Amino acid sequence: MNIGEVAKRSNLPPKTIRYYEEIGLIQPLRSGNGYRAFQEADLHKLAFIGRARALGFSIEDCRMLLHLYEDSNRESAQVKKMARSHLQQIEEKIAQLQSMHSTLSTLVASCHGDGRPDCPILEDLAEPPMA
Amino acid sequence: MNIGEVAKRSNLPPKTIRYYEEIGLIQPLRSGNGYRAFQEADLHKLAFIGRARALGFSIEDCRMLLHLYEDSNRESAQVKKMARSHLQQIEEKIAQLQSMHSTLSTLVASCHGDGRPDCPILEDLAEPPMA
DNA sequence: GTAGTCCTTCCAGTAACTGGAAGCTCAAGG
DNA sequence: CCTTGAGCTTCCAGTTACTGGAAGGACTAC
Numbered sequence: 662m663n664i665g666e667v668a669k670r671s672n673l674p675p676k677t678i679r680y681y682e683e684i685g686l687i688q689p690l691r692s693g694n695g696y697r698a699f700q701e702a703d704l705h706k707l708a709f710i711g712r713a714r715a716l717g718f719s720i721e722d723c724r725m726l727l728h729l730y731e732d733s734n735r736e737s738a739q740v741k742k743m744a745r746s747h748l749q750q751i752e753e754k755i756a757q758l759q760s761m762h763s764t765l766s767t768l769v770a771s772c773h774g775d776g777r778p779d780c781p782i783l784e785d786l787a788e789p790p791m792a
Numbered sequence: 793m794n795i796g797e798v799a800k801r802s803n804l805p806p807k808t809i810r811y812y813e814e815i816g817l818i819q820p821l822r823s824g825n826g827y828r829a830f831q832e833a834d835l836h837k838l839a840f841i842g843r844a845r846a847l848g849f850s851i852e853d854c855r856m857l858l859h860l861y862e863d864s865n866r867e868s869a870q871v872k873k874m875a876r877s878h879l880q881q882i883e884e885k886i887a888q889l890q891s892m893h894s895t896l897s898t899l900v901a902s903c904h905g906d907g908r909p910d911c912p913i914l915e916d917l918a919e920p921p922m923a
Numbered sequence: 924g925t926a927g928t929c930c931t932t933c934c935a936g937t938a939a940c941t942g943g944a945a946g947c948t949c950a951a952g953g
Numbered sequence: 954c955c956t957t958g959a960g961c962t963t964c965c966a967g968t969t970a971c972t973g974g975a976a977g978g979a980c981t982a983c
Contacts, residue, residue: 665929675930676972684970694979696930705918712917717892720970730914740913741905748896755889761848762882765875774872782871783861786843787836796960806961811940825948827961851939 662699671707678707686710686724718747793830802838809838817841817855849878 668675681687682697687706689697706727713723722743729735771781799806812818813828818837820828837858844854853874860866902912 663930674972677970679931680971694930695932696979708919709917712920714970715892716896716917717889726914726917729911730918733909735909735911735914736907737903737909737911737913738905738907740911741900741903744896744900744903744913748893748900751889751893751896755886755893758848758882758886758889761846762879762886765847765879765882769872769875769879772868772872772875774869776867776869778864778866778868780860780866780868780871782868782875783857783866786840786847786857787861788839789843794961805941807941808939810962815939825961827948845939 662704664697664699667699667704667707670704671711673707673711681707681710684720686720686727716747717751718743722747793835795828795830798830798835798838801835802842804838804842812838812841815851817851817858847878848882849874853878 662670664675664678667673668678671678673681678687679697682689687703689699689703692698709727709730710723713726714720718726725743726740729740768782768785793801795806795809798804799809802809804812809818813820818834820830820834823829840858840861841854844857845851849857856874857871860871899913899916
């Protein structure tokens with residue numbers, strides 16, 4: 662398989678796949694013409710990475726998860742620990758975004774948004790009322 | 793005011809303040825010794841930026857907001873439009889994170905997390921069941 | 924043979940800082 | 954006057970995970 666086909670099948674851009682090789686996540690063989698020659702196993706790995714990335718795992722987490730996946734002596738506790746820690750980060754991020762959302766939507770609601778210059782949003786940024 | 797005091801009062805690290813100068817968000821004067829000599833106005837700007845950043849606005853958004861703030865001919869509609877667009881991005885981000893959270897917490901719940909190698913999390917990453 | 928597509932590598936840029944090194948300035952103490 | 958320590962300066966490099974683009978080789982079809 663050439664990179665184009667792998668890209669289609671894994672739903673990852675060729676650039677990203679080359680990047681993943683560069684950082685050592687995959688090691689595809691090479692054909693005589695210098696093209697990368699992907700095996701099914703490479704595709705499988707890439708799909709794995711793609712799904713882990715879609716769940717928000719960092720590249721280094723993906724590397725670890727891949728190692729664990731390939732290690733038949735792994736303990737599922739290791740995986741679960743990673744997942745839980747990641748889950749917690751997601752929760753923190755959500756909380757932070759929700760807090761921003763709450764403040765900002767209040768401000769947006771209070772701004773008439775017409776041709777006049779006075780604007781509660783800017784006023785709040787300039788000096789927020791002490792809550 | 794030297795940078796240290798401004799840092800304390802604005803609650804921004806000195807490094808960040810220097811960076812903001814480098815990208816042209818502020819233009820503090822200099823004392824004879826080469827130290828940055830901040831005015832109250834600089835501090836005010838930095839606090840403004842800090843609050844906008846805390847609401848998740850990008851640096852370029854902050855630059856624009858600062859311009860609008862200083863432009864007495866601004867139309868509040870411009871500000872509101874920026875805020876609304878940013879709000880929408882926040883909503884998208886939250887939705888994405890919640891989707892991740894949902895999938896991941898299901899997986900975490902299904903993993904016994906002990907010393908044995910079998911792990912539904914890895915299995916799902918390897919090949920997710922067609923929903 | 925040539926047009927067009929696919930592949931290669933390499934370099935640079937993105938966002939918003941952050942860490943660290945080398946070196947100057949300043950205030951206080953002896 | 955000298956030293957010590959904190960605070961300031963600049964500059965360079967690194968972070969995350971790609972992405973864009975240039976220059977050029979390979980392959981396919983006509």
